[in-house]
Amino acid sequence: MEAMMLCVLAVSLAGSVSGNLSPPERSYKILMLLPVSSKSHNRVFQPVAEALASRGHKVVMLTNIPVASKHPNITEVNHGLSYFEDAKRNMFEVRKNENFDGLKKTILSFAKNLYKRQAVTELYERRKEFDLIVVNYKFNEMVYPFVHEVPFITVATPGIDPHQSAILGNVLSPSYVPEIMFVPRSFPMSAWDRFKSILWLLASGFTWRHWNIVPLVQKEISAQFPDLPPLLDIERNQSLTLMNTHFSITTLVPLLPSQVEVGAMHCRPGKPLPQDLESWLAGAGTAGVVYFSLGSVTRGESMPPNYRQTFLEAFRRLPQRVLWKYEGELEGASDNVRISSWLPQQDILAHHNVKVFISHGGLLSLQESIFHATTLLVLPIFGDQPRNGMFIENAEIGRLLVWEELTADRIVDALTDIINNTKFKENVDRMSASLRDQPTTPQERAVFWTEYVIRHRGALKLRCPATQLSWVEFLMLDIVGFLLLALLVLIFVIRRLMWSASCVLFGDRAKKETH
Numbered sequence: 001m002e003a004m005m006l007c008v009l010a011v012s013l014a015g016s017v018s019g020n021l022s023p024p025e026r027s028y029k030i031l032m033l034l035p036v037s038s039k040s041h042n043r044v045f046q047p048v049a050e051a052l053a054s055r056g057h058k059v060v061m062l063t064n065i066p067v068a069s070k071h072p073n074i075t076e077v078n079h080g081l082s083y084f085e086d087a088k089r090n091m092f093e094v095r096k097n098e099n100f101d102g103l104k105k106t107i108l109s110f111a112k113n114l115y116k117r118q119a120v121t122e123l124y125e126r127r128k129e130f131d132l133i134v135v136n137y138k139f140n141e142m143v144y145p146f147v148h149e150v151p152f153i154t155v156a157t158p159g160i161d162p163h164q165s166a167i168l169g170n171v172l173s174p175s176y177v178p179e180i181m182f183v184p185r186s187f188p189m190s191a192w193d194r195f196k197s198i199l200w201l202l203a204s205g206f207t208w209r210h211w212n213i214v215p216l217v218q219k220e221i222s223a224q225f226p227d228l229p230p231l232l233d234i235e236r237n238q239s240l241t242l243m244n245t246h247f248s249i250t251t252l253v254p255l256l257p258s259q260v261e262v263g264a265m266h267c268r269p270g271k272p273l274p275q276d277l278e279s280w281l282a283g284a285g286t287a288g289v290v291y292f293s294l295g296s297v298t299r300g301e302s303m304p305p306n307y308r309q310t311f312l313e314a315f316r317r318l319p320q321r322v323l324w325k326y327e328g329e330l331e332g333a334s335d336n337v338r339i340s341s342w343l344p345q346q347d348i349l350a351h352h353n354v355k356v357f358i359s360h361g362g363l364l365s366l367q368e369s370i371f372h373a374t375t376l377l378v379l380p381i382f383g384d385q386p387r388n389g390m391f392i393e394n395a396e397i398g399r400l401l402v403w404e405e406l407t408a409d410r411i412v413d414a415l416t417d418i419i420n421n422t423k424f425k426e427n428v429d430r431m432s433a434s435l436r437d438q439p440t441t442p443q444e445r446a447v448f449w450t451e452y453v454i455r456h457r458g459a460l461k462l463r464c465p466a467t468q469l470s471w472v473e474f475l476m477l478d479i480v481g482f483l484l485l486a487l488l489v490l491i492f493v494i495r496r497l498m499w500s501a502s503c504v505l506f507g508d509r510a511k512k513e514t515h
């Protein structure tokens with residue numbers, strides 16, 4: 001009965017795209033700009049593009065990664081510039097030095113070369129033909145020449161990003177909203193964590209926007225578009241943002257009407273698995289199955305051998321079967337381990353016999369796991385993954401382990417704890433039910449608000465007046481300063497008055513004492 005209800009809810013969440021929306025007034029032309037994007041950015045954009053295309057709109061996507069969708073109303077423009085290639089990068093190397101220099105190099109080379117590609121300049125010339133432009137705000141400041149004087153919205157692939165929220169006028173306090181890469185030790189944050197949280201927020205914002213990245217991109221862009229206003233001014237002109245998050249699966253924060261939650265949009269009910277996989281999963285019996293995948297950019301063979309051995313040893317000791325997304329040859333695996341280079345992740349997570357998902361904690365994997373009510377063991381590699389892992393640990397829908405402290409014992413203990421201790425499964429069931437319980441689907445919201453901005457020609461009404469204020473005005477530092485000054489003057493005057501009064505009242509005695 002419960003399963004059936006979940007099924008009905010699931011169908012309705014991922015259900016038909018336009019659902020209750022009335023038909024669009026006409027077919028719009030929409031340009032999506034994500035020239036610098038990872039596979040996971042791309043996977044956030046695709047359901048938005050497909051939903052709009054199915055409404056009869058014509059969508060053009062400028063990207064560096066092939067668009068998987070074969071929808072006839074989606075046209076892909078691949079600029080052909082080489083991005084640091086995900087498949088070749090070793091995430092475990094990236095992890096050691098966060099590869100900030102690599103990212104910086106890529107971004108600067110894109111700023112320099114993007115507008116030299118014919119496909120891109122053609123699109124740029126045609127930009128005003130589009131009813132709306134949709135920008136991947138993360139890492140893509142070099143596309144802002146496109147959106148000058150054209151209505152545009154952004155997609156926030158990491159979900160809640162305090163820097164981006166502030167651009168829209170919603171300044172979130174670092175006292176409880178950590179920056180994407182900052183991981184507090186606990187929630188609520190201790191005084192020390194809050195201290196680090198605000199320093200991290202200020203330092204990361206300053207580094208990216210005012211020192212190490214945007215000013216350099218600005219230089220390249222100004223050389224090519226001398227009359228353009230500053231990139232950061234154009235950025236503030238975004239009408240709204242589609243956020244890859246939902247309040248049920250993250251820290252709850254106040255949002256503006258222009259911050260639209262579309263998280264878990266790609267999640268859908270599980271489909272039947274290939275017969276041999278299905279019988280292998282069912283064959284695990286009551287012990288169940290552990291599913292292990294480090295996502296689309298971390299290939300199994302890139303895992304350092306010592307980690308591989310640790311996992312193999314741990315899995316050998318488990319009563320569960322282990323399904324491991326692994327590319328390449330794997331020697332010494334015990335009989336309960338099955339490897340495959342590609343697996344239908346959502347269909348596996350939806351399988352009733354899959355008990356735990358060992359994941360790197362990428363946002364999309366996390367959403368899928370919660371959607372399908374599967375508990376997690378997270379081993380964060382880089383980026384926002386440590387923060388996501390911390391969330392999972394705090395919400396008690398799974399456990400967090402760090403690579404440095406990885407041992408077979410720790411893996412076995414964590415998995416046994418997650419499987420034996422029913423609180424994890426109960427919590428993830430509850431979270432899944434609240435994620436699925438929504439009045440409209442994420443697709444419907446994405447489509448509605450995108451069309452809304454077009455219908456209302458940029459929807460200026462959605463602009464929060466806070467965007468017009470400087471930091472001094474926003475934090476009312478001028479007023480606070482004035483009040484402090486007034487207070488000082490008042491104290492000074494009162495002291496003078498008291499002194500004069502005491503002279504009058506006590507006459508000589510007061511005078512004598514002051515000498």
Ligand SMILES: *[C@@H]1O[C@H](CO)[C@@H](O)[C@H](O)[C@H]1NC(C)=O
Pocket residue numbers: 027053054055056057058072073
């Ligand atoms: C593509 O758009 C046209 C209108 O522009 C629409 O009639 C058609 O149904 C759309 N195709 C699909 C597969 O949704």
Ligand SMILES: *[C@@H]1O[C@H](CO)[C@@H](O)[C@H](O)[C@H]1NC(C)=O
Pocket residue numbers: 147148149150151229233234237458
């Ligand atoms: C912001 O948008 C308005 C309205 O489209 C436009 O007049 C203005 O020039 C834009 N500002 C920037 C910096 O792009």
Ligand SMILES: *[C@@H]1O[C@H](CO)[C@@H](O)[C@H](O)[C@H]1NC(C)=O
Pocket residue numbers: 416420
């Ligand atoms: C976990 O549960 C199984 C089956 O109920 C039991 O055999 C096993 O001893 C438990 N392990 C721990 C560590 O509690």
